[in-house]
Amino acid sequence: MIPDPSLSEYTGLREAHHSDRTLVLSAHRMNDGTPVMLKMVAPGCGDPGAARSLRWEYELLLLARGEAVVGTNRLIQSPSGPVLELEDLGEITLANAPALAAEQVLQIGIELATVLTRIHRLGVLHRDIHPENIAYSKATGRVTLLDFDAAARVEGRTQRSAEAGLGGAFGYWAPEQTGRINLPVDQRTDLYSLGAVLYRLLTGTAPGATDDALSAVHAALAIVPTPAHTLRPEVPATVSKIVARLLAKVPEDRYQSAAGLAFDLTRARDDLRLTRRVSDFPLGSRDVSEVFSPSRRLYGRADALAALAGTLSSGAASGNGTVVTITGPPGVGKSALVAEAARLIAAGGGAIAGGRYDQTAPSPMSGIVEALHAAIRAALTLPERELAVVRARVLDAVEESGPAFLDLVPKLKLLVPALPPVPELPPAEARNRTLAGLDALARALHTPSRRLVLFLDDLQWADAPSLELLERLLLTPEGRPTLMLAWRDAELSEGHPLTAVLARLPAESVRALQLGPLGVAEVTELVADTLSCPPSRAAELAEPLATKSAGNPYFVLQLLEALHERGGLRFDADQRGWT
Incomplete structure (x- = not known):
């Protein structure tokens, strides 16, 4: 059966793959008998982004055309949407x-x-590497990368993609693809996923194999896979170390380039062929x-992070959220410290939900609403049984807030329609009812099995209703989430009104962290x-940077970016280093 009249020039159409978004058919062109694959929007798919993704995939496949990337011949504009003609491997x-x-x-x-070396040099990130997206010929050893619909194009400091998501598949996505930590998706994300594929091929199981979204997130963020050579003793220990390096939770601890990885893999393979073992x-x-x-590690904040970890741990043990304040000038690293803490929170099975205030925000309570929206999205990843408990808690908390409450927190409709x-x-009484509803909602999203941390940033711009709500949460610790301010x-x-609110708190109930340069x-x-150079070589550049930036981490990164854009920092492919 031909699903579209525009495909009448093909014969032998047969379904090869069907998902919620796409349908893939195998077929032959009638004019020359060439076997092809036809990828199109799945019948009944109501997602307008599916057609956009196909057009985007065609554009990227033309850019990345070459060895080991599935070839595309053309994009057919049919009445029912775009159809991508691909080579049949x-x-x-x-x-x-x-x-x-x-x-x-x-x-x-x-x-x-x-x-990956080739497509990364073209500015393409695949973002969805897993075994189903890799074609392999056992007879020839040919490997081909498929499905570029989730891929992104890097242009300067920005990334373009067909969809707003971060890509990835359960068991193969990198920590930064979970959306739970504030780290960019870049070429090292593809390398993590490749490491997960190699782990699967060496051991027979993916490092985070699960069908449950929450478990997959927890595995990506917190669980270090058992070394491959422990599961299969015949795997050389050095090969196991290569894979473990690819699967590092922190991007800076992974391989930084596909070319560097290819060099080590080639050396290991050659060792194995020549001596039947791999040297260390x-x-x-x-x-x-x-x-x-520029490196996104946290520098000079070991003491602050240790203090923050201790405070979070004591709050989790008591069941009542603690209060942490983090202060310092703009760019000093307050958000970076919280991003690092987010890993600890996720590793402990909790969730962090953040909101930032903006002095130009048109709507009231924008920061707290943003944080509550993030908390609701996190709740929706819970297993159905736990989610049902949260839904009941939330309904009980906001039932008397009225329909207008859903206009203030629109994403609440995902839990309570x-x-x-x-x-x-x-x-005045209506205002109090709204504040009471928000207070109760924040507490309802904080459960014994799912600790919640609310992070509110740039509170110097918070409006009066937000500060009233904050005061409610601060002065009644029982059952509240942890507050990072x-x-x-x-x-x-x-x-400032915030100063007055904080003054009413007992000093011993707040852990204050002051960040300096x-x-x-x-x-x-x-x-x-x-x-990627020795500190002795970096010192020559670091000293003037430290002086010019006054030790502000954000300004250091901006100065490095500007130096690179002006050509002051260039990668030398022959020397394999930056000059």
Whole structure:
């Protein structure tokens, strides 16, 4: 059966793959008999982004055309939507491959690392590498990367993609693809997913194999996979170390380039072929990122992070949320410290939900509403049984808030589609009812099995209703989520309303963290990590950067970016380093 009249020039149409968004048919062109694959929007798919993704995939496949990337011939504009004609590889994917011999896995890894080197140099991030998206011919050893509909194009400091999501598949997505930590998706994300594929081929199981979204998120953020050579003793220990490096939770701890990975995989394969063993050689000797990417590690904040971790731990033990304040000038690293804390929170099975105030925000309580929306999205990833408990808690908390409450917190409709009418009240009483509903909602989203941390940033710009709500949460600790509050202390005068709110709190109930500038040693470490060079070489650049930036981490990164854009920092492919 031909699903579209525009496909009448094809014969032998047969379904090869069907998902909620796309339908893939195998077919033959009638004019020359060439076998092809036809990828189109699935019948009944109501997602307008599906057609956009197909057009985007065609654009990227033309850009990345070449060895080890599935070829495309044309994009057909049919009445029912775009149809992408792809080459029929006549090969199966790695989806159902058993555990393979180490030498075979190394060869597959070399092929994939080589194609990633090429597409990364073109500014393309695949973002969805997993066995089903890799075609493999056992007879020829040919490896081909498929499905670029989730891919992104890097242009300067921005990324373009067909969809707003971060890509990835359960068991193969990197920590930064979970949406729970504030780290960019970049070329190292693809390398993490490739590491997960190699782990699966070596051991027979994915490092975070699960069908449950919450478990997949927890695995990506917190669970370190058992080393491959522990599960299969025949896997050489050095190969196991290569895969473990790819699967590092922190991007800076992974391989930084596909070319550096390909070098180590090739050396391991050659060792295995020549001696039937792999020597314990140092990893990453040729691994330098070819993409300028300033390090996002946290520098000079070990004491603050340890204090924050201790406070979070004590709050989790008591069941009542603690209060942490984080202050300092703009760019000093308040958000970066919280992003690091988010990993600890996620590793402990909790969730962090953040909101930022903006002095130009048109709507009231914008920061707290943004944070509650994030908390609701996190709740929706819970298993159905736990989600049902949260829904009941939330309904009980906001049932008397009235239908207008759903207009204030629109995403609440995902948990509670409707609220019963309530009597009209005078303005002051209506305001109190709304504040009571928000207070109760925040507490309802904080459950014994799912600890919640609310992070409110730039509180120097918070409006009066937000500060009233904050005071309610601060003065009644029972059952509240942990509160992490940040502001620019230079913009908080003695007469600021937030100062008055904080003054009513017992000093011992608040853990105050004050962040200052970085020293030359920390800036040197940042530069060394960014340029993948020894600290002794980085010091020459770090000292003037520390002086010019006054030790402000944000300004250090901006100065490095500006230096690179002006051509002051260039990657030398022959020397495999930045000059």
